[in-house]
Amino acid sequence: MGTGTLHIDLEAVAANWRALDAKSARSCETAATVKANAYGLGVVPVATRLFSEGCRAFFVATADEGLELRRALGPEPRIYCYYGHMPGDTATIKRADLVPLICSVDQLTRHLETLPRQPFGIQLDTGMNRLGLKMWEWAAVGELALQAEPVLLMSHLASADDPDSPQSAAQLALFHEMTDGLPMPRSLAATGGILLGPEYHFDMVRPGIGLYGGMPFAGADPVVSLDLPVVACFDVAEGETVGYNATWQARAPSRIATIAGGYADGLIRALGAGMDVMAGPVPCPVVGRVSMDLLTVDISHLDRDPESLRVIDAHRRVDDLAAVAGTIGYEILTSLGSRYQRHYRA
Ligand SMILES: *Cc1c(COP(=O)(O)O)cnc(C)c1O
Numbered sequence: 184m185g186t187g188t189l190h191i192d193l194e195a196v197a198a199n200w201r202a203l204d205a206k207s208a209r210s211c212e213t214a215a216t217v218k219a220n221a222y223g224l225g226v227v228p229v230a231t232r233l234f235s236e237g238c239r240a241f242f243v244a245t246a247d248e249g250l251e252l253r254r255a256l257g258p259e260p261r262i263y264c265y266y267g268h269m270p271g272d273t274a275t276i277k278r279a280d281l282v283p284l285i286c287s288v289d290q291l292t293r294h295l296e297t298l299p300r301q302p303f304g305i306q307l308d309t310g311m312n313r314l315g316l317k318m319w320e321w322a323a324v325g326e327l328a329l330q331a332e333p334v335l336l337m338s339h340l341a342s343a344d345d346p347d348s349p350q351s352a353a354q355l356a357l358f359h360e361m362t363d364g365l366p367m368p369r370s371l372a373a374t375g376g377i378l379l380g381p382e383y384h385f386d387m388v389r390p391g392i393g394l395y396g397g398m399p400f401a402g403a404d405p406v407v408s409l410d411l412p413v414v415a416c417f418d419v420a421e422g423e424t425v426g427y428n429a430t431w432q433a434r435a436p437s438r439i440a441t442i443a444g445g446y447a448d449g450l451i452r453a454l455g456a457g458m459d460v461m462a463g464p465v466p467c468p469v470v471g472r473v474s475m476d477l478l479t480v481d482i483s484h485l486d487r488d489p490e491s492l493r494v495i496d497a498h499r500r501v502d503d504l505a506a507v508a509g510t511i512g513y514e515i516l517t518s519l520g521s522r523y524q525r526h527y528r529a
Contacts, residue, residue, distance in 0.1 A: 187443055196224075216243075230252055231255060242391075249262045265314070267287070284337060287316065295331055303331070313339070341354070343375025351379055370387040375399050408495050410492070411460070413489055419436070421433055430456075445473055446474070448523065458508075460478070467482050
């Protein structure tokens, strides 16, 4: 048996895609970012569901992710790779008919030399300083690149999750400066950028986290829930301690449940202090350190021992756990390990 059961609601993913799609004009295509195994939720079921919903453009990070997706979805959808055209990717890009999003001058040269007829896009750096051609590089090689007719010009916002950040407007202005007047489709917005408003949408938006129920898309339907079975329940006397380094001490006689999940399953160690799990409607505090495969929970206030406890649901979302652990929903979601049994609701 797996450590627990991760329920993934594909109808909610589809509803989130439709809701994000409705935020942009009809002329703006809504793609889906499904890198990192669809943020840990399973790229094949997620992308298959979105394809049947009408999504025809998918973004992954690596060419290998693109190949897996091509096998699952067949020839029709466009599959773009954020890592661009890396050394060793050429055969995969060709075989899986991927659209590498070229992110350096080296990559541009590699692509035009090895696969001159394979469609490609261009990533422009408008201030995030992570991937993409800088202004001066674009000035130098833009003409060469444009002669080869890229199918997409894109950039990425560094602070789109914070509507008060002035960085988004600055990046928007630079993106205009670098691309205005060019005939090819443009894309700037991920989830955060969609919510910033229509001036950020251009011809295509490429949400990820919002599809999976995460912030900054506050209106998202919840997608995941997680139940962990109880392995054992026992009493501890007043003054006894629980777990590694004895960080929790019983102030009264207490009953503890040990449940099947730990930091190897994405319940990262920083969650230990301050996290509640649910026995039906009743919150129960996690006590002591998170172990690799186990959590210990104070269930003294329950009238009977539970069979399982719920860690994530509609009221206790990935972003709430992230807040406890001092991280972001993206990290919790992508950490949820591979040991869980996965149940998909179509
Ligand atoms: C991951 C990623 C996205 C999707 O971002 P979300 O915030 O998850 O919507 C879009 N574009 C690029 C370049 C990315 O790396």
